[in-house]
Amino acid sequence: MARENIYTAALMEHNAHPDYKYELDEFTHEHEGINPSCGDEMVLRLRLSDDGQTIEEAAFTGSGCAVSQASADIMAELITGETVEEAKRLSDLFIRMIQGEELSEEDQEDLDEAYELESISRMPARVKCAELAWRTLDGMI
Amino acid sequence: MANRTLQGEHMLTEAGRVEWGSRNARASALAHSPYKRDFPLLATRPDLAFLDSAATAQRPAVVLEAQKRFYETMNANALRGLYQLSVEATEAINAARAHVARFLGLDERKDVRDIVFCRNTSEALNLVAYSFAPTVLGPGDEVCITVMEHHSNLIPWQQACRAAGAKLVYMYPNEQGIIDEEEMRAKIGPRTKIVSCVHVSNVLGVANDVKLMGAIAHEFDAAMIVDGAQSAPHFPVDVTDLDCDFFAFSGHKAFGPMGIGVLWGRHELLDAMPPFLTGGEMIDSVTEQTATWAPVPEKFEAGTQDAAGIYALDAALTYIESVGFEAIQARERALVNQCMRRLGELDFIRLIGPDDPEAHHGVVSFNVCTVHPHDVASILDMDGVAIRAGHHCAQPLLDFLGIDSCCRVSFAFYNDSSDIDRLIDGLNHVWSMFHG
Structure with a gap:
């Protein structure tokens, strides 16, 4: 049985050097996500524009496996500068993808680097790790 | 059926040599388990180092x-x-x-x-x-x-x-x-x-x-x-x-x-x-x-x-009973000893539990510094090594130990030192992926 390598260069890079892992001081929204079974904990903070329509800055803190950390970093990068509506759509797309749904080519492109995590959908035990940041986002917007 | 019984007796003899025989016989039996052939899953998957028998053991053909x-x-x-x-x-x-x-x-x-x-x-x-x-x-x-x-x-x-x-x-x-x-x-x-x-x-x-x-x-x-x-x-x-x-x-x-x-x-x-x-x-x-x-x-x-x-x-x-608890205990003890010794040689491994290998009954838990146990298990899996990682349905114990999760290797008598070799190679691979 061939085993897929979910630890792509992109994933390892985001895990080792997460650009969006820091304490965001001036935030408008904050939400905590946990995976009790893994011990993964994450706090996601967002700063929305004055009109509440656009995500101006997104950052996370916490600890967890490489998959959860890289997924969070990729997500924060993807949603920064996007409207709240678009972020919701992207998080919905990601969760559908990681649950095993096949996405259209257009949707795949919209997820950009996050689509590289698609192979994790075939590793049931790791789906929760990949989802953590996205579910946390989903719970706050 | 007759064949299986014969094989069982043969094994018993072999196991006896493992326990009481010369050092060489013991070493060679630990190097290549004479028992794996009794277990269809292990016999047909030589690429697999199954180190999760505490979760569920494999079953011999006689049981199936x-x-x-x-x-x-x-x-x-x-x-x-x-x-x-x-x-x-x-x-x-x-x-x-x-x-x-x-x-x-x-x-x-x-x-x-x-x-x-x-x-x-x-x-x-x-x-x-x-x-x-x-x-x-x-x-x-x-x-x-x-x-x-x-x-x-x-x-x-x-x-x-x-x-x-x-x-x-x-x-x-x-x-x-x-x-x-x-x-x-x-x-x-x-x-x-x-x-x-x-x-x-x-x-x-x-x-x-x-x-x-x-x-x-x-x-x-x-x-x-x-x-x-x-x-x-x-x-x-x-x-x-x-x-x-x-x-x-x-x-x-x-x-x-x-x-x-x-x-x-x-x-x-x-x-x-x-x-x-x-x-x-x-x-x-x-x-x-x-x-x-x-x-x-x-x-x-x-x-x-x-x-x-x-x-x-x-x-x-x-x-x-055909294998005998004496052979089972001798093999598991030898495997745990070897495993703990070799894990101890890796400076990025932190062993969990008693220092004395004799106190471990087939179970060795550890963590890889800075690498989450789930990542360790996933990467080992790519190398054909099956271990358990997580809280092992013992969350209060892990809280007591001050850790969220850990890796666990568990042995049965059918394991051999080739499984440990693969584990050690796999752990070196994990380390090089994260710190190479």
């Missing part, structure tokens, strides 16, 4: 064949039918029950009916918590367990205590994983009605002194329950010598099928307990409004039992 043979040659509903086939099925179950009694050091003629078949250790312990606990527990009473319990010997007691208004009290191990007499005496006392303890920890690998614990429990007239899921497959258990009141183990960790487990209980306790599940086969007679119960063990075996599973468990115990 027994399961099939039951359905092919004696399938009928045991106990019910008045025809020959059903009689044969019933005899098969009775023979298995007698075998389990012998396996646990009991007198098979006197004690055979105190063996209750259930699905697994969890169900066995739930049976005790739901049927026995309410008969002895009241408000202000205490149930005493250890912090190293598997959730299956922890949550049932949380529930039982909640229902009775009783208190759940914990015993804690010292730095070497030992729960000493002082700790037992500090926690077990006049208010204690039940003491329940894991025989061998599925994380630390330590064997608890349940005999001493039971003696202290009995000083206070408390019942002693032993969770034998991780002990019964690895060393001889004699419940008469342990002098406990209940003992539970799972078939699937003892090379038998999934879905069959055993509860042994002291007869007078089982006899006085109300049933756990009710329905077919567990009654004496039924009217519109009332029912009376069948005797033990049928009282606790409602509905059609997994007769094929019971028959195959019988075969699994025969297989264990």
Whole structure:
């Protein structure tokens, strides 16, 4: 049985050097996500524009496996500068993808680097790790 | 069948050489396990280093064949039918029950009916918590367990205590994983009605002194329950010598099928307990409004039992006996020794549990510095090494140890040093991926 390598260069890079892992001081929204079974904990903070329509800055803190950390970093990068509506759509797309749904080519492109995590959908035990940041986002917007 | 028996005898001889023979013979047997060929999954997947037998063991062909043979040659509903086939099925179950009694050091003629078949250790312990606990527990009473319990010997007691208004009290191990007499005496006392303890920890690998614990429990007239899921497959258990009141183990960790487990209980306790599940086969007679119960063990075996599973468990115990606990213990000890020594040579590994390999019963837990256990297990999996990572259904223990999760390697006698080689290569691969 061939085993897929979910630890792509992109994933390892985001895990080792997460650009969006820091304490965001001036935030408008904050939400905590946990995976009790893994011990993964994450706090996601967002700063929305004055009109509440656009995500101006997104950052996370916490600890967890490489998959959860890289997924969070990729997500924060993807949603920064996007409207709240678009972020919701992207998080919905990601969760559908990681649950095993096949996405259209257009949707795949919209997820950009996050689509590289698609192979994790075939590793049931790791789906929760990949989802953590996205579910946390989903719970706050 | 004849072939399998012959092979079993052959193995026994070989195992004898492993134990008592020259150093070379021992080394070569550890290098290439003579037992893997008995296990179809291991024999057909030489690319796999299976190091998760504490989660579930592999099954030898003799067990798989027994399961099939039951359905092919004696399938009928045991106990019910008045025809020959059903009689044969019933005899098969009775023979298995007698075998389990012998396996646990009991007198098979006197004690055979105190063996209750259930699905697994969890169900066995739930049976005790739901049927026995309410008969002895009241408000202000205490149930005493250890912090190293598997959730299956922890949550049932949380529930039982909640229902009775009783208190759940914990015993804690010292730095070497030992729960000493002082700790037992500090926690077990006049208010204690039940003491329940894991025989061998599925994380630390330590064997608890349940005999001493039971003696202290009995000083206070408390019942002693032993969770034998991780002990019964690895060393001889004699419940008469342990002098406990209940003992539970799972078939699937003892090379038998999934879905069959055993509860042994002291007869007078089982006899006085109300049933756990009710329905077919567990009654004496039924009217519109009332029912009376069948005797033990049928009282606790409602509905059609997994007769094929019971028959195959019988075969699994025969297989264990053909290998022999002396060989099993010698091999597992040697494997744990070698594994801990080689893990100790890797400076990025932090071992968990007692320093003394002799104190680990087939289980070695560890962490890779800065790498999450789930990543470790996933990367090892890419290299064909199967280990467990997470909280191992023992979250209170991991909290006590101050960690969220860890990696666990667990051995059965069929493992060999090639499995350890692959583990070490895999761990070096993990390290180089994260720090290369």
